């Protein structure tokens with residue numbers, strides 16, 4: 188199964204997860220430009236031009252048909268209408284039915300459970316709509332907030348690669364988390 192039609196708005200208790208539009212530039216720039224936000228990401232704080240390019244890719248990322256496609260959804264607070272972050276789901280392989288979850292929340296809104304709430308909705312898309320078998324999440328083990336989000340989603344730490352990447356002027360490590368469709372169903376049924 189695939190998401191051949193653009194994903195509709197997904198509503199959770201406090202959030203609207205919806206496709207990006209050109210009007211989201213300021214909100215995206217507000218967090219993508221910050222060094223504290225990108226500290227453990229593969230990229231550095233972005234310039235306006237870089238954010239414009241990233242926004243173009245996010246606007247286009249509404250269908251998941253081929254390997255390498257990803258779904259990008261803006262995280263909008265229902266209460267205020269503000270865009271406070273984004274969620275991604277990338278399809279690695281149809282053959283192995285595997286994808287990867289990603290998320291960013293603006294620091295002004297950390298600690299309210301928004302990444303976990305949005306992540307749960309993305310896992311539901313992954314398992315219920317895309318029928319994936321396995322979803323992973325990868326992070327720098329010092330990124331404790333991110334590790335906690337994946338644990339709260341019921342994901343298992345399966346690997347810890349020690350200093351396997353040279354990033355941002357230092358050796359960084361990588362932890363890999365995963366959850367299977369049957370594990371997701373056992374948690375949600």
Ligand SMILES: CC(C)(COP(=O)(O)OP(=O)(O)OC[C@H]1O[C@@H](n2cnc3c(N)ncnc32)[C@H](O)[C@@H]1OP(=O)(O)O)[C@@H](O)C(=O)NCCC(=O)NCCS
Pocket residue numbers: 223224225227228290291292293296297298299300301302303304325326327330331332333335336
């Ligand atoms: C990771 C991130 C998305 C979490 O967003 P969030 O909306 O604050 O996440 P949640 O509120 O759902 O959960 C965060 C959890 O981490 C915990 N946490 C946060 N900082 C922590 C710290 N320094 N030490 C220990 N726990 C920490 C919170 O207490 C919370 O756990 P709890 O519910 O058990 O109390 C956010 O920190 C972020 O955008 N970081 C920068 C981008 C990034 O690193 N993305 C992930 C790439 S792998």
